Amino acid sequence: MDVKILEETKERIKAEIVGEDYTLCNALREELWSDKTVKVAGYHMEHPLLGNPVILVESEKDAKKALFDAVERLRKKNKEILELVKKLK
Numbered sequence: 649m650d651v652k653i654l655e656e657t658k659e660r661i662k663a664e665i666v667g668e669d670y671t672l673c674n675a676l677r678e679e680l681w682s683d684k685t686v687k688v689a690g691y692h693m694e695h696p697l698l699g700n701p702v703i704l705v706e707s708e709k710d711a712k713k714a715l716f717d718a719v720e721r722l723r724k725k726n727k728e729i730l731e732l733v734k735k736l737k
Contacts, residue, residue: 649665649667649668650665650667651663652664654702656711657711658711659706659707659708659709659710660704660706660707660711661704661712661715662702662704663702663715664700664702665701665703666700667700668700669693669701670696670701672701673691673701673703675722676691676703676715676718676719677689677691677703679718679721680714680718682718683707683714683718685707685709685714686705686707686708686711686714687707687708688705688706689703689704689705690704691703691704703715
């Protein structure tokens with residue numbers, strides 16, 4: 649996965665996530681909405697098979713930090729789920 653920053657200001661970041669699809673973007677969008685400083689969190693894809701998602705985040709404070717924090721929360725949740733699944737074996 650590669651991330652290309654398309655636009656960036658303190659309160660707004662727009663980035664293309666190369667090689668990913670709806671799965672990651674839906675989870676990331678939902679996680680961003682749990683941050684009270686985030687005003688806008690969404691993404692779009694020009695074409696579902698050929699395009700890369702472009703995510704947009706607008707925050708009252710720091711959009712880049714909000715995005716990184718959301719990614720870290722998702723990592724933590726995924727780790728917890730993996731540990732639970734391993735206990736099922």
